Amino acid sequence: MFELRSKKSKVALQLVLLIMTIPYLIPLVQMIIGSLGGIGVLNYKAVWNTGVVPTYFRNSVIISACVILLVYLFSMTAAFGFSKLHIFGKELYFWMILVALTLPEVILLSPLFVTFQRLHMFNTLFAVILPLAALQLPFMILLARNFDDGIPNELLEAARIDGASTFQTFLNIIIPLTKPIASSIVVLTLVNSWNAYLMPLLFLQSSDMQTVTLLPQFFQGEFTNDQTKILAAAVMTAVPEIIVYIVMQKNFEKGMSAGALK
């Protein structure tokens, strides 16, 4: 974007970039320095020895996997229906789903709190999976439908002439063609459900059911505010996320920016 001719201005720009980037690094540096305070690396050992870290990770993995599966299945099928098939009053249904697009999850708090208690769903992973999936679906359906609208009808027609059923057409044409948007949907859903805090906080009470976002709280109780161990736990939570991001950098950047589609 900048047109720079002199060596001096190139160095200056590089310097500006460095100065602007440093503040973004400070919290990460603080996290690592903080986790090495007191007994140093042994903080990590103490955290690991509590034995809860793998359990919290397992729960987060189960929740994210289920939410992704639900969101993928429902958004793909619904988008196909909305985009390509005949539905009486189609736009009304679509609009009814879209109303939920901007819904803050905190609105679901009281109703779900009371309802889950009645249905004895408290402290089950379902109590987190279902609302998380329902909250993400409207947007993902919108994304997928916009994408499906760009698939030419002629392609589907050709399949039909070859004798393919609607289901076969969906499976053999729509699914392969929608891979780009599907990868964005998976990444967005993964980040949102992995980072979810409020629903697990509210509905998962026992520590064998909780998720990685609740680890800091667990250690606050466990180590009575020993910051170093809480930060060691934070590092152990953050590192896998950063590794996954770096490995799949392009997918993440594309997926997250799909979140701003108009």
Next chain:
Amino acid sequence: MSTQNVRKSKFAKVSGLPWVLPAFVFVVGLIYYSIFYTFNLSTLDWNGLDPVQTKVGFSNFTKLFGDWVFWKAIKNTIVFFVVTFVIQNVLGYIFAAILHTEVKLATLHKCIVFIPVILAPATMAPVFRLLFSPQGLLQDIFNWLHIGITVDWLSKPGSALFILMIITIWNFTGMSFILYYAAMSQIDKEMLEAAHLDGAGNFRTLLSIVFPNCMGTTISLAMLGVIGALKTFDIPYLVTTGGPNHATEFLGTYIYRQGIRQAHLGYAAAISVILLVLAIGGAILMNRLNRVEGK
């Protein structure tokens, strides 16, 4: 025209209802159920457990409109949105412009700015509590430079909200950056060259040629920002729990405080109804803006 219609109609005759229904029932069932339940709750005085629910009509709402904490939360949301929106997007825009120029270690810088976007606020909250405390890294840096400032901003009502805004800006600059970066890739190179040939400087080009071409992105970011500000919960809840003395209260944290902590379910539901109206109103408004821009 006619052949196209015939072609279309063949597939368009297949009923899409079975394809749409599972998602529709799931979303509309869970969410509309919750919304109607919230409307109902908002007319009650109930603690969630008591078998007796007292109907109070609209008195929760009249009480709410006289509640200074509610107005404080609204004011915080507005201030929070305006400040974070402006700073985060200016920074993201500058990062995008610099990284579109040939600079060294571009990928490394890009990663550092984007990593905060994918990290959970819940994971980072303890880090920020430490960073902005007298035991944190900032205090060490000030001491080392012999600057006589005490880092106790989170415990002061005047500065706590400001710190939460810094945390949010840290969190989401990467998002603005990635979107502006993508938008700038679409800009015609020849147009930029022509501007440079006409004698327009770098800053002039960025302001009068690049920026107008990124207008769609700015509007998208505004929409994300409004919705994000209304949804704000994790950071204020975890870093300051809405305090000190409600200085960092948001609608989300107030709903949680009233509904879950103090078991005033009816009152919390009344706040939820207002939040819902604001969220849908905001979405409609942004949609309008978007259409005007599209024309």
